[in-house]
Amino acid sequence: MDTQQNTALTRALAEIPGPLPTSGVIHIAIPHTDRFTVVGNHLAQHPDLSCTAVGIAVRIQSLPQGIEVGIKALAARCREGEKRIAAALRELEAFGYLQRVRDRLPSGRVITRTVFCNQPTALLHPRSPAPARPHAPAPAPAPAPNPASERTGPSEQPAPEAPAPLPVPPPPPLLPQAPPFVPLPPSLPLVPSPTAPKPPPRPLPRPSELTPELDRAATVLLSDLHRHAPQFTLSETDVRQLVPGVAAWLERAARPDAIRHALTDDPPVPLKRPALLLKHRLTELLPPSPPGIQELAALARRPRIAVTPFQTCDDCDRAFRSPAPGRCRDCREHRTEDVRAAA
CATH class of the missing domain: 3.30.60 (Wheat Germ Agglutinin (Isolectin 2); domain 1)
Known part of the structure; x- marks a missing residue:
């Protein structure tokens, strides 16, 4: 049995003018007659917005005014979780599509209004108010027929009356001039955008001089971690890469049991890459250098306060x-x- 072909799709492709492309997408554009929303390419093809943010923007733009568009309200309408929706809203705020402004009602209550603009760049240019349309003059009423003139002959026609003046239409009411449009200040994102470049990771600490004693002590400590925590079983390559970090700790007078406790305490479950976790903890939890002899001597030379017994x-x-x-x-x-x- 042959594969069933979609005749409607074949007919629609045949109606597309011009040759069809050999690769890429082919658009079948059917005009909408109801239930549609116009979305600009500046939003649909935004280079810095994630696809989730673009989808949330289209969903908000398609909703009528007065609908709640908070995080929980959107999470009830969409399949995305609250965290992804919150991150998408922060992206839209960063690029001016979504803004939250505080307004005071006549009753004195302060509320927060959520404003969505489909073209944020248009807010940067003040819009002039639309000119008022002039009122068309009312048509003059037609003169009523005089029955006496119908009975008189042509030689006895009455003198023509002076034409009545046309009524002057009242002047159009003056429309209040709209104040100049002031764009809302763009709100600053509370957290960096997910698409923002991340800073490079800090390098693994190294001692001032990797002596054979420090190298031997650091190797023994790393090779012995699996006896205290089985999930920290390291390969020989991992041990050689982490030796300078442990040596830096030992150089700063850290005790081996304290280093072992700081590296293996409360690991994540499941632990997939133990060497990466050890590198992170060796870098971020590095203790400070112990005070030198000169600092201790200066501390000893400080004057002591005499206490009366x-x-x-x-x-x-x-x-x-x-x-x-x-x-x-x-x-x-x-x-x-x-x-x-x-x-």
Whole structure:
């Protein structure tokens, strides 16, 4: 049995003027009569917008005014999740298609309006108000026939009356001139666009000098990781690539058990590339260099604050601060008053 051909498609292809291309897409353009939305090529072929953002923009543009277009409302209408929809909305905000403005109602309530513009570049040029159409003058009423003139003969025709003046139409009401259109300020994206270039990764730290002792200690530590965490089984190539990073940690006086704990603690499940995770942790969790001898000597030379010790009063046994033992201030005052009274 032969493959069934689509006669409607064959007939539509035959109606396309000119020769058909041998490769690429072939368009069959059927004019829409209802339920259609006009989308500009500046949006459909935007070089910096993702396909998800273009699709969300077309979906928002096809909705009537007053429909909710928040993240949860769009997630209920589309198959994309809330994260992808939120990222697409941020892209549209970055390029001016979508804007959120705060407005105050007459009641004093402040609301946020979501504005979608199908041509953001047109907002940069102020639009002039449309000119008012002049009112057409009303047609003059036709004169009513006079029955007396019909009964009189041609020799007894009355004198012609003066024509009545045409009514002057009232002047058209003055339309209030629209204020100049001020484009809304473009909102800044809260997070970088998914299409933004990412910064290059930081290089693996290296010691100031990779001595044989540091190389041997780092190799032993990396080769022994699988005994403490079986998912960190490394190849010989991975060990040789990660040795400079571990040596940099050892040079900074990090203990081997502390390095092992920092590298293998709480790994993701499942762990697909253990060497890449170790490289990331060796780079991002690198401890600071220990202070040198000069820094420690400067810290030791800092002046110390002298603290006056506590003493116990010989008369009342109350504690007070004094460089030498004796009596407190109250006991000294009482003793002075007793000596004066006896004198």
